[in-house]
Amino acid sequence: MIPTVIGRGHLIDTDRLSKEEMEELFGRAEYWRTHRQHWHRAYPGHFAANLFFEPSTRTRISFEVAEKKLGMEVLHLDGETSSVVKGESFYDTCRTLSSIGVDVAVVRHRGTGLLAEMAEKETGVTLINAGEGNGGHPTQALLDLFTLRRHFGTLAGLTVVIAGDLLHSRVARSNLWALSAFGARVILSGPDSMRDPSMEEFAPYLPFDEAIRQADAVMMLRVQLERHERELFTSAEDYLNRHGLTSDRLAIMPPHAIIMHPAPVNRGVEIESGLVEHPRSKIFEQMENGVWVRMAILERALQGRNN
């Protein structure tokens, strides 16, 4: 959690960004949100390659929209098999991309630590982490913070409950580092079977009903249905009643507290379907903000190359 600025505009995870760097990204995201007429001619002739070795429609198209709004050209390598994602061959892939003129590679993959390793080598391509293993998902965390900051005006002093499948969440960890850097208070919650002891060194764990009474924002995590053995929970209804965000639970949250979720939502599992578009839900606003924040991150990557 020691902020370490690494050069050339790579985005590995939020624990490597200083508060000042994140502030700068939020400023540029706000610029792109409010200056739509400047789109599209900002970075012509620059190439992004999207390498999605794990499927993720939403993150992929959010990046693609951000790239195209900046006027960048976009290549896809999502047809690749995961066999490519090994140290040596991934190094060769990066060198190849750089040789043919790719500036930025946006990478999602199952492994952990590969991007940090690669960023230290001189492959010539700037790397952006679009979700890595169970480890990190920094662009999601940054769009979450941008959404919180736009709503509350500040991040310092906010209490944010991160609740649900902490063990398999990429999002929770990146949010924890970033929120902590801004002096927000994180409370973890979720089923016992999904707790992650390594995160509890940095933030308290509380029972759900206790946690949400203190929340300015409740960030529900997606239950990774496909990653769980059946025994983890008996039914969607049972999970919702015991661990999900319901109207009853909304009623005990402070009246100003907002609902967040990284999407895609499992309606009726971690959140009651009717709450997804509740006036206090920011879920679709988060998606919109994802584009502005990713434009800022791509811009930082391109400018890191020119320095």
Place this chain on the structure above:
Amino acid sequence: MIPTVIGRGHLIDTDRLSKEEMEELFGRAEYWRTHRQHWHRAYPGHFAANLFFEPSTRTRISFEVAEKKLGMEVLHLDGETSSVVKGESFYDTCRTLSSIGVDVAVVRHRGTGLLAEMAEKETGVTLINAGEGNGGHPTQALLDLFTLRRHFGTLAGLTVVIAGDLLHSRVARSNLWALSAFGARVILSGPDSMRDPSMEEFAPYLPFDEAIRQADAVMMLRVQLERHERELFTSAEDYLNRHGLTSDRLAIMPPHAIIMHPAPVNRGVEIESGLVEHPRSKIFEQMENGVWVRMAILERALQGRNN
């Protein structure tokens, strides 16, 4: 078949378009056909998402060319599994697309009625039907009518034979509604096992040799080889001789009558191979016209959003 104009530029099927709306589309298609130098800068910064949950290379690339000729940015979601195409999750997909800045979604899928249902909700994305279940394929019908109108100068009074696999055709139904709206006379024909009684309420069924003697245009349908059990027909040669368009049958058609087919053609099944590029065949002209008509439809979708 009651023309019902639905707002915001959605294109669900031809039975929801008035004759006047179709005329306007043909006018714009003719504009794009003849003003090629205006391409490419018409709608910059607008995003189309192509959601092809069923494979269809030809329709997909025809739309993609139309989108790019209008200067639009194009996203693909064809990697999605068909599990996404259920009411609730498709609603969330549309809301997501809208949140990240997509203007128009071009959708092909196996179900029926999903697009009509979604058009009534306020998802924020304008929908274009690129082939839905066995139900409708309005852009194909509109390009067929555009081709007929360019050739004959008018649609009123024409006799159009639609022949072949009526039961599994998306095209036949959309053409029937559209041709009827313009006062053209439709005759249905095809093997007994492929008749569709629900269409015969609106157009007569005649034996093939009798039908084509009266035709101004014969629209052959593709035999959906992959959808038929073997017993439906014994061999390609047998099908061609009994139900296909052959040189012998061309000889009994009126000398001015033209050949049409939505493609891809099964050469030697529903049409003799040598007739595909016969001087009286409009098959490749139909493909070309598909681009102009789809440009007009996309333009209508974008303008529907601005009103």
Place this chain on the structure above:
Amino acid sequence: MIPTVIGRGHLIDTDRLSKEEMEELFGRAEYWRTHRQHWHRAYPGHFAANLFFEPSTRTRISFEVAEKKLGMEVLHLDGETSSVVKGESFYDTCRTLSSIGVDVAVVRHRGTGLLAEMAEKETGVTLINAGEGNGGHPTQALLDLFTLRRHFGTLAGLTVVIAGDLLHSRVARSNLWALSAFGARVILSGPDSMRDPSMEEFAPYLPFDEAIRQADAVMMLRVQLERHERELFTSAEDYLNRHGLTSDRLAIMPPHAIIMHPAPVNRGVEIESGLVEHPRSKIFEQMENGVWVRMAILERALQGRNN
């Protein structure tokens, strides 16, 4: 090997290009390499379709970058099954592409002779061979020659060793024709089990250690691991020691001789890993040059259409 200029800008293989045509391509490739500010607005409104019926990430993205740097619009049909790649249906595919406005089709497929056959028909689309069967891979050969010419200033009189899996290489054959046209001397080498007698009519075969002592450039071929039965070689280490390029072998090459490889490299199989980025290796420069040469080839295809 008789140079036969075929019209309309098709690129079938190097044996159909005259030395003068290749010189012209190299001149244009050099132009694109050195005039980067002219990119991107050269051929707007022109459409390329990339039809990769066999996977080839590197060649596909190299073409895609070249197309986009020329300002062309790019369609992908790589989702197609190989069943499409038969004479008649491929003809219909080309006619369809032409009808919807595609100018150039870049095709990789498993068969042999299909592109030459199709180029003779008037499909309306200009064809570029991006790797065909075991037969030819002319764009790779042209980028190899461009790299040699940039390094040595000339091609005439050079001795080029092409070594490795000659039997399954698309690259070897296209390079042999092109190098011979320029008066370079080709020496073939490789394991006995991978020799190709049909090439030895045109160039001598020598044992590896003997061949490389005479080389100005050693072009290592990729072992197509997936195409070989296990018995062809017992282990990667064994192959490297007996037939691969090692530091020991580099020491007996002339001190000015360079290392080339079409990539992707099997590190530790046909080449010692440490040699890939050796100062005398041109492997990543070849990749970069691939973009400039493909821009020249695409430009030739587009200009062939306008004549």
